[in-house]
Each structure stands twice: as structure tokens, then as C-alpha cells.
Amino acid sequence: MAEFDLSSNIDAALGFAAKLHQDQMPFATARALTKTQQLVKANIEAEMPRVFDNPTRYTLNSLYLQPATKQDLSARVWFKDVDSGGRASTKFLGPEVYGGERRYKAFDRALQAAGIMPAGMVAVPGSAVELDEHGNVPPALIVQILSYFNAFPQKGYRANMTQRRRDNLARGKSGVRGFTYFALARPEGKLPAGIYRRMDYGADKRIAHLQHGGAKPMFLFVSLPSYRVRLDFHGIAQRVTEAEFPRLMVEYFEQAVATAR
Known part of the structure; x- marks a missing residue:
């Protein structure tokens, strides 16, 4: 076989x-x-x-x-x-x-460290901020506000504004209206806590300053949100x-x- x-x-x-x-x-x-x-x-x-x-x-x-x-x-x-x-x-x-709570951004931490914004809050863009095409705050505005309030942490850091520079911004220049910033750590009158820009209104500027007249909200301070x-x-x-x-x-x-x- x-x-x-x-x-x-x-x-x-x-x-x-x-x-x-x-x-x-x-x-x-x-x-x-x-x-x-x-x-x-x-x-x-x-x-x-x-x-x-x-x-x-x-x-x-x-x-x-x-x-x-x-x-x-x-x-x-x-x-x-x-x-x-x-x-x-x-x-x-x-x-x-x-999900969960939003993290603090460097901008938030700097405002808190400078005593501009209370702890436990974050800064969100106000209606007066012109956002970019993606809905973000222009970096130059962040730098300007931190500089204006001397909120950069390094002492003597040249990015922090001198009083002379703030006075120049308030006066403005030819064709450009002057402005100032002010911050409210808590609501005042009809204004929520936040950072505001106030334009120069000429002869009425002193009255506008006392009454926060013409104040435009740049950032509002809100409780830390959850996502x-x-x-x-x-x-x-x-x-x-x-x-x-x-x-x-x-x-x-x-x-x-x-x-x-």
C-alpha cells in the first residue's frame, strides 16, 4: 500500500x-x-x-x-x-x-497677584473688546492692560508702564482720542466688577471720571466657570x-x- x-x-x-x-x-x-x-x-x-x-x-x-x-x-x-x-x-x-473647572490663565494669575482681580475669579472679555477671527483676545491688548496696571511680576520690568506713559495715553495724540483704564474689584453702581476703558471726553472728562461715564467693559470678573x-x-x-x-x-x-x- x-x-x-x-x-x-x-x-x-x-x-x-x-x-x-x-x-x-x-x-x-x-x-x-x-x-x-x-x-x-x-x-x-x-x-x-x-x-x-x-x-x-x-x-x-x-x-x-x-x-x-x-x-x-x-x-x-x-x-x-x-x-x-x-x-x-x-x-x-x-x-x-x-469637563470640570476652567484653569486659571497667566492673565488671571497676574491680575490676582497685582491685587486687581479678587481670588477665585477669572477675567472674561467684555463687549468692548474686538476679538480676532477665532474669538480670541488680541495678545497686544493683554500686554497693554497688564502693563497699564503694572501687573507684570518682575519689579522694574520695562514692560510695566510709567505714570508718564499713562498720562500720554490719557492725552492721546493727533487723530487719536486719549483713554484711561480703571478696575473695579467689586460691582459699583451699575458696573459689574471688571476692567474698563474710559475715553477722553474733553471738558467733561473730570465729571466722566467721577461718574465712570463713558466706561466700556474690556474684561469682566466672574466666578471660576465649569465646562x-x-x-x-x-x-x-x-x-x-x-x-x-x-x-x-x-x-x-x-x-x-x-x-x-
Whole structure:
């Protein structure tokens, strides 16, 4: 009776399978993990314009991807810690993911340290502030107000205004009306607590000063607000991973098997 014996080839076949698993499986897994996280990142970035009002380019580019390798089978998408300007994405976008209280900004801390704004409050833009296209306060205005109230922490720091400079602003110049700032730590009359700009009204300036006439709200002091979750970061990541990773794992492993030597 004819006989076909596999015994002479079984060790080689098992050895090949073991080597294939050892060499190709980590490679396929790393590719699948990285590709899945690329899709997670793309889906979260696509969600940002929907949940945020006219987000800045900085916000839209605030995610980074850490790819997986054969030696480290983990891929990660998260917010960049610090950008070139020293801002931490996790600090200003973290509340949008987890909810909770808004963090104090450097502007808030400087106003509190200078005794301009009471503790436990934050400064929010008033109706007189012209926001930029993304709804943010122009940095030059922040610097001007901190300088005006000598709120930069370094003593003698030249960015802090001298009285002469404040007097020059109050007088104005040709074609530019003068102005002054004043701050209210608590409500006064009809004015809520905040920082106000008062324009120069010529002969009536002394009366306007006494009555806060012509005062325009630049910033209002409000209690530290709480955020609701707006960006479903983890929900998106889980849904994309469950939908895509098993498919990609099979696809990349089959490619690895087909090209194995």
C-alpha cells in the first residue's frame, strides 16, 4: 500500500510557522496599531470644527501621534504637551475632553497677584473688546492692560508702564482720542466688577471720571466657570478602534504571510 509520510517535513513546517509568528506578527500588529491611531486622530480632528466655534489652526493641529514599533506594541494619540510658544494643549483643551473647572490663565494669575482681580475669579472679555477671527483676545491688548496696571511680576520690568506713559495715553495724540483704564474689584453702581476703558471726553472728562461715564467693559470678573464635555475624545477613539483594528490586523498579517521568506 502506498504511503505518504509527513513526518519528515513536520518539524520544518512547524519551525516555519513559529518563525513566521515570531517575525511577522509583531510587524503586522505595529502597522495595524499605528494605522488605527492615524484614523482615530483624523476622526477627532474632523470633529473639532463641529464642536468648537471657529477653532484656531493651533487647536486643529494640537494632536500628535506616537506610532507603534515591533519593540513597543503601543500607539498613542494625545494632545501635544507644549508648542513653540510655550502653551500646553492639555491645559486649555483638557477641560473640553473631561469637563470640570476652567484653569486659571497667566492673565488671571497676574491680575490676582497685582491685587486687581479678587481670588477665585477669572477675567472674561467684555463687549468692548474686538476679538480676532477665532474669538480670541488680541495678545497686544493683554500686554497693554497688564502693563497699564503694572501687573507684570518682575519689579522694574520695562514692560510695566510709567505714570508718564499713562498720562500720554490719557492725552492721546493727533487723530487719536486719549483713554484711561480703571478696575473695579467689586460691582459699583451699575458696573459689574471688571476692567474698563474710559475715553477722553474733553471738558467733561473730570465729571466722566467721577461718574465712570463713558466706561466700556474690556474684561469682566466672574466666578471660576465649569465646562461641560464638548469633545468626545475617548468615545471617538473607542468607536474607531473597535471598527478598524480587527480588520487592519487581518489585512496586515495576510500581507506579512504573503511576503514572508
